[in-house]
Amino acid sequence: MEATKSADVVVVCAGLVEMAEVEGVDRDTLSLTPGHDELIKRVAAAHKKVAVVLSNGAPVSMPWLADVSAVLEGYLGGQAGAGGLADLLTGKVTPSGKLAETFPLSLEDTSAKPYPGGPLVVEYRESLYVGYRYYDTAKIDVLFPFGYGLSYTKFEYRDLSLKQTGDKVTVSFKVKNSGAVAGKEIAQVYVRDVESTWFRPEKELKGFAKVDLQPGEEKEVSVELGTRAFAYYDTGSKDWVVEAGEFEILVGASSQDIRLKASHKLAGQGIVSAADKAKLASYYNVTPTTEFTLSAFEALLGRPVPANIQPGKGQFTMNTPLSDMTDSFMGRQMNKVMQNEIAKMIKGREDTPTGLTMRTMAKEMPLRSIAMGGGSLNLSKLKAILLMINGHTFQGIKALLGKK
Structure with missing residues (x-):
């Protein structure tokens, strides 16, 4: 100090x-x-x-x-x-970068805090509510929002206008460098579905533009939005659908620093039944305490989630992590071999981040990955070892010896 x-x-x-x-x-x-x-x-x-x-x-x-x-x-x-x-x-x-992700205040604030993962299936129950689309919808305070970034100068936004030509909407506005040094601003265009009958995030980024400005300089910026900018994916028809109604065009310096707004009406189709809404209630009312249940996720998915049961002896594959094979004698031996090899590599660094990470990686490594190391255990030998791990000892020995 x-x-x-x-x-x-x-x-x-x-x-x-x-x-x-x-x-x-x-x-x-x-x-x-x-x-x-x-x-x-x-x-x-x-x-x-x-x-x-x-x-x-x-x-x-x-x-x-x-x-x-x-x-x-x-x-x-x-x-x-x-x-x-x-x-x-x-x-x-002059700094001009913007964050491409949200910095949360804590791990507990994230939409993936109840992690429904493993051993065979990982369920992305949060659906669309990832990153800023979750934080902004659930009204959760964050450390730094998506799209955030400071500069050594300041920028002003004004004169937002919308022009529809065919199925495209051109969003135009002016950005001025009101500071004392040259700089670049990344202006972001978000879309909010005001009248949606299908669940959607509070707003979604649909376009952006980076503009280079000298002190006092002002430029007009245009961002073109196509039909997909207003559409949602309908799992029933397996297609993108634009729902008729009012949309709000939001222009800002980040997802939470909106400078300009304008309303725009579109013709379209797409109606969700009340029954669907009832099954997907948690997706329509997202709060910091919302729990995306398995039943709601399966209703959204349109089918049951595959069985998520730990594989046992006789069910292991080349993709099974070594740590999942410990109810087999040969599986335990393979784990010991890998841990011994790792111990040699990290000798003297066992309790360092490197040592701890390498031990974890060895446990979670699937059998097939060992062949990628270029050692004596090639893919054919590992397949023979897999037979023994699954209880087919003699078949595995024959395969190792190259006998049919």
Whole structure:
């Protein structure tokens, strides 16, 4: 902390280490890598001007947000990312990026908090209510909304107009740079179905445009919306349907920073029966406490969800994770072999994020993935081992020996 005392501004680079977000393993927390939150808190307590630069591939929580002056989301910038971040920090370039996802306040605020997954089937019961479409519909406060992003300048929106030509609607409006430096703004166009009889999110992004403006400069921006921008997917007819009625065109700087609105009426078709509404009640009245039940999900799906039963000995396939094969003697032996191999690779790093992640990946790895390692266990040998895991010991031995 001593080094911060002589600095005009302190830049803290934090984020998620490589093994905290990798293919094959889900994160179990929104928190940064252990120690990073504490580092930021301590630096912020020692200095009044702290800028945090984040390196991460997905949303994180920021318990220290009120104590720092700025946050620059760098995501995963690659080998040239550092140069770009330096240009943004020094003002050589004005920030113009917008978030392509919502940053929630907590994991409990997400629509996937009751996770109906595994061992064989993962149910996406939340349907359309993913990301901003859930948070905005359920009126849930978030850390940063979808489409959010600050700039070193300011932008004003005005003069929204709509023009229909055939089945296309042209949305036009003006954006002005009212600040002192050049900048780029990403204007977003959302559509809200005011009179829908089918369940729909509060609003949906249907177009956007990035406009480059000098200080004081104003430009007209146009975004064209086709029929699909107003349609919903009807599971009965298996087609996109436009329902007749009033739609609201919303133009803004983020999903929760709407600057302009206009109403537009469309002709169309598509009516949902009262019986359908009754079965899908939870999808029509989304609140922070809404539970998307199995019965409602099956009504939406139009068929029962496949049986979600843990496979047993005799039912394992090449896609079965090793951790699911432990009721078989050979399955347990394969697990031991894999864990021993991982132990050699992570020796001395057992309790680090890398070590813990690699152990988890080994448990969740399907049998077929072992062949991808290029070792002595090729696909044909693994199929022979699978026979033994499923209780067909002699058949498996014959296959290993290359005998028919």
